[in-house]
Amino acid sequence: MSGWYSVCMLFEAEVDDRSSEEPLCEESIRLVKAADVDAARMAAESLGAELEHAYSGSDGNTVRWVFRGIVELQDLCESEIVSGTEVFSRMFKKGQLDR
Structure with a gap:
């Protein structure tokens, strides 16, 4: 039986293929439905590649x-x-809140 997984994905902006010391990044939380955690990871990797754009x-x-x-x-x-x-x-812990 398949279930739902949340996946926090990390994306990074590249400008004209130049690296930056502090690149702009995005965390995106998406849902995937999969049979198990391994299938969910594979689905998330595939989704991440599909979401790349320029x-x-x-x-x-x-x-x-x-x-x-x-x-x-x-x-x-x-x-x-x-x-x-x-x-x-x-x-x-309350003192560890970084967001």
């Missing part, structure tokens, strides 16, 4: 968003997604 920036440079990998993968322990379903959580 466009011309306002200054004429090419901006390319590159999939850098999976930050975290969580089994939602749900076979069906409904309103109010938790899709991501993390535990931390």
Whole structure:
């Protein structure tokens, strides 16, 4: 039986293939349905590659968003997604909040 997984994916912007000391990054949390955690990881890797894209920036440079990998993968322990379903959580000590 398949279930739902949340995957936190990391993307990084490249401008005209130049590296930057502090590149712009994006974490994106997506849902995937899969038979098990290994299948979910494979589906997430494939999705990450599909979501890569490029466009011309306002200054004429090419901006390319590159999939850098999976930050975290969580089994939602749900076979069906409904309103109010938790899709991501993390535990931390109050002084460790970094967001």
